[in-house]
Amino acid sequence: MSKRVSFYQSSNMAAARRLKRVVASQPGFLKLKSTSGSADSVSSRRKRVNKNKKKSWNKHSDINDVEDFLEDVRHQERTTGGLLSEKPDDSLFFLDVGQPKKKGKTSRPLRIDLILQHDSLIPPPKDVLAYQQPNAKKLRRIAQKAEQLAAKGVVPQRRKQLPSRRPADRKAKKSVTEANNNPDREYYDIWGQEYSADPWYLQQTGKKLVNRPEKLNEKPSVLPAVEVIAPGGSYNPDFFSHQALLREAHEVEVKKQKEEDKIERQVMVNKADTATEETILREQVEGLVEEENEEEMAPNEEEEDVAVGGIALAEKKTERQRKKEKADKIKEQQRLADRQRIDQHQQLFQLRSIKASIKQQEQGTKDKQKVRKAKQEAQKSQPRRLGKLKFQPQDLEVQLSDELAGSLRRLKPEGSVLKDRFKSLQKRNLIEPRERAKFKRRHKVKYVEKRAFREIT
Incomplete structure (x- = not known):
């Protein structure tokens, strides 16, 4: 370097x-x-090196x-x-012909402008990037191609379409933007009807908004945000409403008890599988006492050797057998065709029964559709499974007959508004059912005996 x-x-x-x-x-x-x-x-003497x-x-x-x-x-x-x-x-010298004329007082430029002024007479270097044209090669190639087509007499497509275009209206006046301080200008009415452009124009210019899917406008559940409690849940209900609410709560508890009993029966050990004294004694003695085999072994009978014959080869069919098989095949096809023709003639006399069967099938299809629609409507009011856990409904807040208070002063507060809102969100399929996060111990607990404990023991 x-x-x-x-x-x-x-x-x-x-x-x-x-x-x-x-x-x-x-x-x-x-x-x-x-x-x-x-x-x-x-002038000094040059040093020789x-x-x-x-x-x-x-x-x-x-x-x-x-x-x-x-x-x-x-x-x-x-x-x-x-x-x-x-x-x-002429640029270096000038002719002095007399006293110069006095000029009037002129305004001097600012000092900052003089500092920023370019004092060198050398022109700045030419900026090549300022003279570059984007896509110059492409435009040059297009121009050359247009010249070649013009030399051949080919008219471009745009020039062909010029006569068919609608001429501009010269009498129409161009819209002039009014000044904001003009008191006679029209005011914008914020409550007026908005002007909407042509949908095709909005779509081509990219200003048209995407239509919102109708599925997003549907609520995930038809249940109301706040469910009103039954009349029996009042602090001072009438007798029949209170009894109806107690009956409903009783049915819920009975259903829970049945499910628990079912799980216990499945886990319970079968009585037939329980060990008795005899089976326990047999298991303990097993292997200590040798059991005599009283069954006598039957003499082995000698198997007779069966002579395996040679493989039978298929005999070649004669010409008479082939003709007979062909005739039987044609006769079977004719029989099937006749049978099909007879069945078609018989169906003409069964039109009434066929129509009845078709109507019955259509009615069955309609009934299935009704059942399916009813099931879908019922599912709209039921909580769906959004996660790994199923929705557990909140317990009914019921007071027994002896717990009823005659006035609001003696009423005991029950339930929680926060828990009620949380369960409502889960029931309306807005959030998934959750459970409290379990604490996972990272390391096992290690028990160490202290020195004082060892001395005592």
């Missing part, structure tokens, strides 16, 4: 010296900066004169816009 840099520097120095010689050789080249330092360096290597060449080469020359050229370009030697005389 160092070799590449040194070579690049040496080539730059050579080019700079060449440029200096060319420009300095031109007549009338002027320098804006003094060259006293460079003259002193030239070995420059057979690039490293020593770069180290001992004096390029101050080249840098001064290039800096002077850059300074002239910044201040005058070019070299003074190339400027015409």
